[in-house]
Amino acid sequence: MNDSYDAIVLGAGAAGLMCAARAGQRGRRVLVLEKAEAPGKKILISGGGRCNFTNIGAGPANYLSANPHFAKSALARYTPRDFLELVESYDIAWHEKTLGQLFCDGSAKQVVAMLLEECAKGGVELRCGEGIASVAHDGDFTVTTQNGSYTAPALVIATGGPSIPKMGATGFAYDLARQFGLKVVEPRPALVPLTLGGEEVLFREISGVSAPVIATANKTSFAEAALFTHRGLSGPAILQVSSYWRPGDPVAVNFLPGRNPEWLLDGKRTHPRATLRSLLRDALPDRLADILAEKLGIPGELGNATDKALRAASERLGRWEFHPNGTEGFAKAEVTVGGISTAELSSKTMEAKRIPGLYVIGEAVDVTGWLGGYNFQWAWASAVAAGEAL
Template sequence: MSDSYDAIVLGAGAAGLMCAARAGQRGRRVLVLEKSDRPGKKILISGGGRCNFTNIGARPANYLSANPHFAKSALARYTPRDFLDLVESYGIAWHEKTLGQLFCDGSARQIVDMLLEECAKGDVTLRCGEEIGSVEHGNGFTVTTQSGRFSARALVIATGGPSIPKMGATGFAYDLARQFGLKLVEPRPALVPLTLGGEEVLFREISGVAAPVVAIAGKTGFAEAALFTHRGLSGPAILQASSYWRPGEPLLIDFVPDRSAEWLLEAKRDTPRTGARTLLREALPARLADILAEKLGLDGDMGNLPDKALRAAGERLKRWTFRPNGTEGFAKAEVTLGGISTAGLSSKTMESKRIPGLFAIGEAVDVTGWLGGYNFQWAWASGVAAGEAI
C-alpha cells in the first residue's frame, strides 16, 4: 500500500491527535500512525481514569526546559480556557479539584472521543497497530510500516517520551531526532517517586502514611502531601519536587509547614507536662510522629527537655534532610524531563529550524510541566501550534 498526504503525525496521543485535528480542519490531508492498538492510551489512564485535562492556572513558570522561554508563545496562543471551551462544546461535565486542576466528571474516554471526533471533522485518517519500520527524508518524508509506504511533505514527531513503558512508551522520538540531526537534552524520569537507602530505610516501616508537607529540591518547594512507600517517598509534593531534584542532592522536607521553628519551645512553656511524642502526634500522623521523635531523641515530658534540644528539633522538623539514592525510574515516572532540544525548533510553530516540514510536539520536546494538568496543556498548545503551521 502506498499513499500521499500533506502531513503524517507519528503518535495518536494528546499532542498528536490535537495537531492532526487542527491541521485536518484547516483542509490538510492528514495521516496519524499509532503503534498501539488504540489511540489515547495515556489519556485514558490519566487522573485515575477521569483525565486531569488541564490546569486553569497554567503559565510558562510551571514548566521546566533548558530554554524556559520556549513554551511562552504556544501557551499564550492556546490557553486552558480555549481547551475548556472545546470540552464544554461537547457537553462534557467537569470539575475543579485543588490548585486549579480540571477533571472530567465522567471518564477520560470522553476526552479521547472528543479528540477523535475533532479528527473526524477534519477527515483525518487514523491507523493504529502500525509499527514504524523506517522514516526517510528526501522530497518530503516517507514512512514505512508493515502496511506499506506513506509519504507527506510534513512529518510530526508526537510519540512522547519513555515514561510509563507498560503503556508502550519508548524513546522512538529520540531515535528520530538523532536520525535528523536534532540535538537532545538528556531524558530523565520526572514526576517520579524517590527511593531511600541507608539509615533512611527506617522510614519504610511507615509505608502508607501520608502527611501535608513542603518538599524542597534546589530552590523550589511544593506544599502538598508526601507519602511514605516501601521504597521511599512519593505523593504529590514529592513527585513535584522530583522534577527539580538531582542525584546526590538532598531533599528537604518541612514536616510542620503551619508552625514556626520555635513551636516546641512555645509548647514547653504553655504545656510543660505534655509528653513530647503526644505533642508530635497532634501535629503529625501517629506513626510518623513516633519515628521522628525517635530520630530526634524526644522522650518524656516537654518541661524536662532542654531548650537547646527543642530548638534544634524544631529547626530540623522544618528542614528535615533526606538523601534519596535514586528514583523509581521511567516505569513509575508520569512524564519525561528533557527530550528534543528546543534550540532547534521554532517556538511559534514547533518546526525544525534546519529541516523544513519536520515538527516535534508534546512530551517528545524538552518542555515538562508540573503535576496537575500542565503537561496536557502543553500537549494541546504545542499540537495546535504545529497544526496551524502545517
C-alpha cells in the same frame, strides 16, 4: 502501497490527535500512525481514569526546560480556557480539584472520543497497530510500516517520551531526532517517586502514611501531601520536586508548615509534662509522629529538655533532609524531563529550524510541566501551534 498526504503525524496521543484535528480542519490531508491497537492510551489512564485535562492557571512558570522562555509563545496562543471551551462544546461535565486542576466528571474516554470526533471533522485518517519500520527524508518524508509506505511533505513527531513503558512508551522520538541531526537534552524520569536507602530505610516501616508538607529540591518548593512507601517517598509534593531533584541532592521536608519556630518552647512553657511524641501526635499521623520523635531523641517530658535541644528539634522538623538514592525510574514516572532540544525548534510553529517540514510536539520536546494538568496543556498548545502551521 504508497499513499501521499499533506502531513503524517506519528503518535495518536494527546498532542498527535490535537495536531491532526487542527490541521485536518484547515483542509490538510492528514494521516496519523499509531503503533498501539487503540489511540489515547495515556489519556485513558490519566487522572485515575478521569483525565486531568488542563490546569486553569497554566503558564510558562509551571514548566521545566533548558530554555524556560520557549513555551511562552504556544501557551499564550492556546490557553486552558481555549481547551475548556472545546470540552464544554462537547457537553463534557468537569470539575476543579485543588490548585486549578480540571477533571472530567465522568471518564477520560470522553476526552479521547472528543479528539477522535475533532479528527473526523477534519477528515483525518487514523491507522492504529502500525509500528514504524523506517522514516526517510528525500525532499518529502516517507514512513514505512509493516503495511506499506506513506509519503508527505510534512512529518510531526508526537510519540512522547519513555515514561510508563508498560503503556508502550519508548524513546523513539529521540532516535528520530538523532537521525535528523537534532540535539537531545538528556531525558530523565520526572513526576516520579524517590527511593531511600541506608538509615532512611526505617521510614519504609510507615509505608502508606501521608501528611501535608512543604518539600524542597534545588530551591524549588511545593506545598502538598507527601506519602511514605515501601520503597521511599511519593505523594504529590514529592512527585513535584522529583522533576528538580538530581542524584546526590537532598530533599528537604517541612513536616509542620506554618508552625512558629518557637512552638516547642511554647509547648514546654504551657505543657511542661507533655512529651515531644504527644505534641507531634497532635499535629501529625501517629506512626509518623512516633518515628520522628524517636529520631529526634528527646525522651521524657518537655520540661526536662533544654531550650537548645527543643530549638534544634523544631528546626529539623521544619527542614528534615532526606537523601534519596534514586527514583523508581521511567516505569513509574508520569512524564520525562529533557527531550528534543528547543534550540532546534521554532517556538511559534514547533518546526525544526534546519529541516523544513519536520515538527516536534508534546512530551517529545524538552518542555515538562508540573503535576496537575500542565503536561496536557503543553500537549494541546504545542499541537495547535504545529497544526496551524502545517
